[in-house]
Amino acid sequence: MVRLTLRPMYSGLIREFEDLLGPSSVLYRPEDLLLYEYDGSIEKGRPNVVVFPTTTEHVSRIVKLSAEHHFPIVGRGAGTGLSGGALARTGGVMLVFARMNRIFELDVENQRATVQPGVVNYELTRAAEAHGLYFAPDPSSWKSCTIGGNVAENAGGPHTLAYGVTTNHVTALEVVLPDGEVLRVGSTHGDAPGYDLTGLFVGSEGTLALVTEITVKLSRKPEAVKTLLAIFESVDDAADTVVDITARAITPAACEMLDGWTLRAVEDYIHAGFPTDSAAVLLIEVEGLAETVAAQAAAITEVCHAHRAREVRLARDNAERNLLWKGRKNAFGALGRLAPSNYVLDGVIPRSKLPQALRRIRQIGDQYGFQIGNIFHAGDGNLHPIVLFDPRDKKQFERALQAAAEIIRHCVEIGGALTGEHGVGMEKSELMPLLFSDADFALMRRVHDAFNPDSSLNPGKIFPLSKGCGEIRVRHSSSSRLRVD
Amino acid sequence: MSTSSPNLASAVEALIGASRVLSDRAQRAIYAVDDMVPSVVAKPSSAEEAAEIVRFAAREKLALIPYGARTKLRVGMPPSRYDIALDMTALNQIPHYDPGDLTLSVDAGTSVAKVNAHLLEHNQFLPLLVPWYSLSTVGGAIASGIDSPLRQSYGTARDFLIGAEFIDGTGKLCKSGGRVVKNVTGYDLHKLLIGSLGTLAVITRLNFRTFPAPVSSRGFVASFASAENALALRRSIVESPLNPLTLDILSPSLAQIFAEKTPATPEVAVFRGENGAGPPDSNPSALPPIGDWFRAHEWQLCAAFAGAPEVLERYARDLTRFARESHATSTAILDDSTRPSLWGRLRETFPMLLEASSAATIFKIGVLPSQLASLLASVQKIAGQVELPHMLVVRAVGTIYFALLPASANDETTARLAQAASQIIQSTSAVGGDTTLLFAPPALKPSLCAPDGSVSPRLNTLDTGSSDLLLMRAACAPDVSAGPRLKSAFDPHNIFVPGRLI
Numbered sequence: 005m006v007r008l009t010l011r012p013m014y015s016g017l018i019r020e021f022e023d024l025l026g027p028s029s030v031l032y033r034p035e036d037l038l039l040y041e042y043d044g045s046i047e048k049g050r051p052n053v054v055v056f057p058t059t060t061e062h063v064s065r066i067v068k069l070s071a072e073h074h075f076p077i078v079g080r081g082a083g084t085g086l087s088g089g090a091l092a093r094t095g096g097v098m099l100v101f102a103r104m105n106r107i108f109e110l111d112v113e114n115q116r117a118t119v120q121p122g123v124v125n126y127e128l129t130r131a132a133e134a135h136g137l138y139f140a141p142d143p144s145s146w147k148s149c150t151i152g153g154n155v156a157e158n159a160g161g162p163h164t165l166a167y168g169v170t171t172n173h174v175t176a177l178e179v180v181l182p183d184g185e186v187l188r189v190g191s192t193h194g195d196a197p198g199y200d201l202t203g204l205f206v207g208s209e210g211t212l213a214l215v216t217e218i219t220v221k222l223s224r225k226p227e228a229v230k231t232l233l234a235i236f237e238s239v240d241d242a243a244d245t246v247v248d249i250t251a252r253a254i255t256p257a258a259c260e261m262l263d264g265w266t267l268r269a270v271e272d273y274i275h276a277g278f279p280t281d282s283a284a285v286l287l288i289e290v291e292g293l294a295e296t297v298a299a300q301a302a303a304i305t306e307v308c309h310a311h312r313a314r315e316v317r318l319a320r321d322n323a324e325r326n327l328l329w330k331g332r333k334n335a336f337g338a339l340g341r342l343a344p345s346n347y348v349l350d351g352v353i354p355r356s357k358l359p360q361a362l363r364r365i366r367q368i369g370d371q372y373g374f375q376i377g378n379i380f381h382a383g384d385g386n387l388h389p390i391v392l393f394d395p396r397d398k399k400q401f402e403r404a405l406q407a408a409a410e411i412i413r414h415c416v417e418i419g420g421a422l423t424g425e426h427g428v429g430m431e432k433s434e435l436m437p438l439l440f441s442d443a444d445f446a447l448m449r450r451v452h453d454a455f456n457p458d459s460s461l462n463p464g465k466i467f468p469l470s471k472g473c474g475e476i477r478v479r480h481s482s483s484s485r486l487r488v489d
Numbered sequence: 490m491s492t493s494s495p496n497l498a499s500a501v502e503a504l505i506g507a508s509r510v511l512s513d514r515a516q517r518a519i520y521a522v523d524d525m526v527p528s529v530v531a532k533p534s535s536a537e538e539a540a541e542i543v544r545f546a547a548r549e550k551l552a553l554i555p556y557g558a559r560t561k562l563r564v565g566m567p568p569s570r571y572d573i574a575l576d577m578t579a580l581n582q583i584p585h586y587d588p589g590d591l592t593l594s595v596d597a598g599t600s601v602a603k604v605n606a607h608l609l610e611h612n613q614f615l616p617l618l619v620p621w622y623s624l625s626t627v628g629g630a631i632a633s634g635i636d637s638p639l640r641q642s643y644g645t646a647r648d649f650l651i652g653a654e655f656i657d658g659t660g661k662l663c664k665s666g667g668r669v670v671k672n673v674t675g676y677d678l679h680k681l682l683i684g685s686l687g688t689l690a691v692i693t694r695l696n697f698r699t700f701p702a703p704v705s706s707r708g709f710v711a712s713f714a715s716a717e718n719a720l721a722l723r724r725s726i727v728e729s730p731l732n733p734l735t736l737d738i739l740s741p742s743l744a745q746i747f748a749e750k751t752p753a754t755p756e757v758a759v760f761r762g763e764n765g766a767g768p769p770d771s772n773p774s775a776l777p778p779i780g781d782w783f784r785a786h787e788w789q790l791c792a793a794f795a796g797a798p799e800v801l802e803r804y805a806r807d808l809t810r811f812a813r814e815s816h817a818t819s820t821a822i823l824d825d826s827t828r829p830s831l832w833g834r835l836r837e838t839f840p841m842l843l844e845a846s847s848a849a850t851i852f853k854i855g856v857l858p859s860q861l862a863s864l865l866a867s868v869q870k871i872a873g874q875v876e877l878p879h880m881l882v883v884r885a886v887g888t889i890y891f892a893l894l895p896a897s898a899n900d901e902t903t904a905r906l907a908q909a910a911s912q913i914i915q916s917t918s919a920v921g922g923d924t925t926l927l928f929a930p931p932a933l934k935p936s937l938c939a940p941d942g943s944v945s946p947r948l949n950t951l952d953t954g955s956s957d958l959l960l961m962r963a964a965c966a967p968d969v970s971a972g973p974r975l976k977s978a979f980d981p982h983n984i985f986v987p988g989r990l991i
Contacts, residue, residue, distance in 0.1 A: 201971055295803050421669050
């Protein structure tokens, strides 16, 4: 049973942490904890203590000490997550991996890297670049998010359309279980026999184990890249273009959509060269052999024109290409200038249903009185509608949450899922019954309990709190924002 | 329960009807695993009926083995108990296919070839080109976890399986994942089913992403006097911008088999335009013989590539140049009329090896590419020491399939196989690799069950009539404590193939 209130020996635990890690690696004063109450989502949850281990041994000791004091533990990378996955929903110990940031090995010949979980995504690519290699998963937050966080959430990014998400690039993990046991799963070569535990742990949102070391595949940089900006007078035309590109089985490296409203906000801020008078643009990248890229770019241009693209621009050089991507990757930041808060949703749909989904989102926006923008990974059907709101206006905030839940419900209705890359976390735990039955939950709960039997690790995530399957172990938790009804 | 129990048969009949239950001894014998014959065979017509039987088995504590086409019949250690064979081949529909989304949902008992014939109508395919291709079911292909030459470019099943429906050990219908290509909703339980050998759940339905079928493809073969030269070409290709569909190296002895033999498994074309066999939906035929362009006495590097004419030209030009730089003795570019004879044999390597020797013993060795050369030398030396003929194929991602082929199965050869097995395991783990024993004669299994008397490695056997396919985790598995935890989470009453993997 996880104890959620502070116990008298709480100060004893802090002392033990300080003995283990040194005083500069333990935070517990309220003003120090404030920063760790948030992540990139709209959720909140304050830990009692924040610790910064540097070794696997530290992590194992921290886990054991926390268990002795009946404190739950939550792992955290850079805190850029968008579903509340790295928040201490029930208080307890927050284990921040930021200082476990060593790249242990960069094996160029075998295209592997072994890293600590706190290594920043972009830093690994930067280290590998000199050898013509890179780490393929590239979330928008790649300059600050950590690989450990990517593993926990099975993070995506624009270029995962062609290259796969994080799980497709992880071959081995070292993890620490809630009892302090250190377990190695998978293999460097990627062909380990037995159950695919690596596949289970990646994307388990820190609810099964704490990841302390990661072996990833590095990809070879392509010979040629072409970046296209297709400009449309209507969102429907842009959406139809994506459907057609997919149906013709052309697989670009990335296929992103920005609607007119968001691209005007972005352009205002970043000056990426987006046409502010258009209804939507597609940012499409093709990579590979020079011969393949030329043919793909031509085919895509033809499809765009068949759907009344006003213009299809080809980035002339790397500078222009980088600027377009800067606009895309910093778009959410740009929107922050328009309203006190924004809520980035994450739903996923069959790609053939893209036009109808975008129309429905527009309707829902009208119904609830919000302008809902869309900047998203169109090529893999991963929607990111953005609702701007003022959190101080309680009624508006409630309406924003209702609109969000309705959008996600629509994704499920048309054959999609709750989340494509942000994770369930706290945000969507109450929506899980839209997809999963009691039997599904019972099995997931048994798998959860096989590794994390006391829910001492990241309690209150993924599983709905309101659903009566299995034992509800979290007592004083704030309830999830998004609900089924 | 090794003999039929009339009570058991009638109890199962009461659940799904007499027409779906086989209790005759001869019929049951087809489902024998390591000489254990089930008491009853049930052939449910729906996932709900299958779940009904699993619930019954859970209640009665009966051991159950799910089946597809029985091509990989005895995957795993000899089961410790075996009561009910659950034949899933009546679940053979394709309930969902969205060509515009490139997603597919298919019943577990559907044949892979049938699925691909359907997808090809939309110029798409599923890169699940497993051995015994024309016979295999999708469920069996996933449960056995066997890869294919296409993993070079498409990855293994874990890279394109996006969701699954299955029956857990309590008899409940469960699911994970979904039908969308990008999804992080809930645990990726479906990945655990890959290679699980039926020990976790009965798979009822699988969701995949599909891929555009290569419109125009070519093959490339280069011959070499030594393995080192072939590996040098492998490295040049991997470090170049080229991304071939397949990349395999064959030993001269295996090339010899390819040149001389034709697999017994009936052949169906995978893609249109392959002249080696009829169109995908036609009747199976035999694979045509390999052409005289194949220099069977040398090491071979085989690659396939696809694309527009200018892309094909680029591949042919670069591959030929790299091969020359690696001292190839000859090179050939193969078109659709010649390519299938070689690629069909590459895909059907296991069946061909098993046909070549009744005591064929095949290891799967996973290793980093940088260790390939030294490990190839080690395993060939070991084969020489035990004086057994050997053959091998190197899948260029870093997987070696190594076969020892004794002329006959007897106590003496079994002893030599066991000696070789333990040396191969040692050599592989010394360079950080993993050995899995794929196929071995039945007599070899017990001798490998507990090589040091304490650690019992996990053995899996895959039987194809006269021979066995064994999958074995050689050394003490690093995830050994996690395996049983998962097994009991999925199957709390231990009814799914007890003893097979754990």
